[in-house]
Amino acid sequence: MRILGRNISALVFLLHILFWGLWIISFTVIQSLGKDYNEVFIWFMYYIITLPIFVSHTYLIAYWLVPEYFLKRKFVIFTVLILALLVIFSIVELIASNELVFKVFDPSRAFSPGYLNPVNILASGVGNHYIILVFMAIKVVKSWHEAKNRKEELAQQNLETELEIYRYQLQPAFILSLVNELEQLSLENPKKLPEMIVKISDFINRLLFEAKAVLIPLETEFKLISDFLSIQELAIGKRLKNNLIVNGISSGRVIPPLLIFPFLNDACKVVNKCNDSFECTVIIKVEKKYILISFSLWSEKEFKVGGNVNMELIRKRLYFNYENKYRIIENEDANFKEISIEIFS
Numbered sequence: 001m002r003i004l005g006r007n008i009s010a011l012v013f014l015l016h017i018l019f020w021g022l023w024i025i026s027f028t029v030i031q032s033l034g035k036d037y038n039e040v041f042i043w044f045m046y047y048i049i050t051l052p053i054f055v056s057h058t059y060l061i062a063y064w065l066v067p068e069y070f071l072k073r074k075f076v077i078f079t080v081l082i083l084a085l086l087v088i089f090s091i092v093e094l095i096a097s098n099e100l101v102f103k104v105f106d107p108s109r110a111f112s113p114g115y116l117n118p119v120n121i122l123a124s125g126v127g128n129h130y131i132i133l134v135f136m137a138i139k140v141v142k143s144w145h146e147a148k149n150r151k152e153e154l155a156q157q158n159l160e161t162e163l164e165i166y167r168y169q170l171q172p173a174f175i176l177s178l179v180n181e182l183e184q185l186s187l188e189n190p191k192k193l194p195e196m197i198v199k200i201s202d203f204i205n206r207l208l209f210e211a212k213a214v215l216i217p218l219e220t221e222f223k224l225i226s227d228f229l230s231i232q233e234l235a236i237g238k239r240l241k242n243n244l245i246v247n248g249i250s251s252g253r254v255i256p257p258l259l260i261f262p263f264l265n266d267a268c269k270v271v272n273k274c275n276d277s278f279e280c281t282v283i284i285k286v287e288k289k290y291i292l293i294s295f296s297l298w299s300e301k302e303f304k305v306g307g308n309v310n311m312e313l314i315r316k317r318l319y320f321n322y323e324n325k326y327r328i329i330e331n332e333d334a335n336f337k338e339i340s341i342e343i344f345s
Helices: 002-031 037-070 075-105 118-127 129-188 190-210 218-239 261-273 308-322
Strands: 240-247 278-287 290-299 326-333 336-344
Touching: 002 037, 002 129, 037 075, 037 129, 075 118, 118 129, 129 190, 129 218, 129 261, 129 308, 190 218, 218 240, 218 261, 218 278, 261 278, 261 290, 261 308, 308 326, 308 336
Parallel strands: 240 278
Antiparallel strands: 278 290, 290 336, 326 336
16 A cells, blocks of 8 residues: 555656646747747746746645635635735746846846836736646546546445345345245155255255355356256245256356346245246356346246346346346236346457
């Protein structure tokens, strides 16, 4: 952090030097445009010698008056002080330019006696404020840009935190749901209990140790889906028919873990609550720059699957990992629900 701080301070320092260097060069060129070398030299010396005056005046306004008085809405004090600085630095600039520049390098340009009069002081002070306005404009744009970046960074951090909390809530939620199913099965069909315990144990082991990263291999997600559907088929029985269609899974492809599991879990809860028959289909299709994960639930009778909160969080997870390289397609009817997630790379 100290090294970073030093690097940032050095960069800011260099940018300030660059700004004032460009100011000297550009205004020397403007003042002596089309004239001889002697004119260029005189104006160059003028801006070099008066540079500390302009720098002091500019920085006092930018880093003292504006934050201490203007931004704190102390407008009367701010006005008095800015006028005082205008007069003081105008007098100093007139004296320095006359005594150290014109009398030394071109006596013909020296001011006549009495040049420190109110008209000259005011005219010089107002005329010299252009550099302050340019500097302040750059500072305002820079501050706006930094504030915008800070806001975006904060939003990104909040999103990361929200998704991290959601991801860690998923595992306990599924485990609790499976425990409830195990308890229900022990009451309704205790003969299936040993097999169910083995399946749930294998699923939880994979869930806890292979699905804890931000991105996991697609093969792991497939195995989790397959294990979960197998558990549901054993728990629900013949009323649930599962179809798992896979095409093109290859090593090296990764996705956020448990991406469609909230929908699978909600769908299985619907099936558990009624005595109707359902058909659940999960399709995973992988191409070179494309991944499709599709889930659908169908029944001859009407049903309703919730999940609006899950959908919003899944959109955030996809945006966090893929930005705009994804698409979610929803199809819903009285007896049909389909969620398809397309990921492009």
